[in-house]
Amino acid sequence: MPLNDEVSAAIRPIIEATGNYLEELTITSAGKVKILTVIVDSDSHLNLDQVTVVTKQISEVVENLPALGDSAFTLEVTSPGLDRPLTKPRHWRKNLDRLVKITMNSGQVIEGRIGEATETTVLVGDEKVSFEDVKRAVLEIEFK
Structure with missing residues (x-):
């Protein structure tokens, strides 16, 4: 089993037990x-305390993985940044009412607020968008 798959299989249950992904x-x-870089997400916005708890739990498991042997490693655990593309329905639901910029497969660009999101579509402003038609979608940073 490739190292990436083995580490994923070992840490995924720990992360999911905390209600995260x-x-x-x-x-x-x-x-x-x-260098092991783990990006953890949740249905709400993660805070530093939550990331710290997950990091400690992941570290305990990774330190005892036979696949890593006695290799030295650095563990980096983080949440997705604002510039990370929205690729899954849960990403859209988590960011309801946020401003998004969507580039469609057709090249059309749509900007608006994220409304209702299902498993296959999202309402952006007044426009219903199918996820399969989205090439790239990222949140727009707003300053108030």
Whole structure:
């Protein structure tokens, strides 16, 4: 089993037990040190305390993984940034009423507030958008 898959399989249950999701895991090497970057998401916005708790739990499991052996590693646990694309229905539901910029497969650009989101569509302003027609969607940063 590839290392990425083995680590994912080991940490996913821990992350899900806290009510969160394993959004992404990347493993890179910096010399003899492996860097494990874990992106954790939730249905609400994660705070620093929640990320700290998950980090400690992940660290305990990863330290004992036979696949890593005695390799030195750095563990980085974070939540998705504002610039991270919205790719799953839960991303849209989490960000209701936020301003979004969508580039459609057709090249059309739609900007508006996220309204009702189902498993297949989202209402942006007055326009119903099918997820399969979305090429890229990112939140717009608003200053008040």
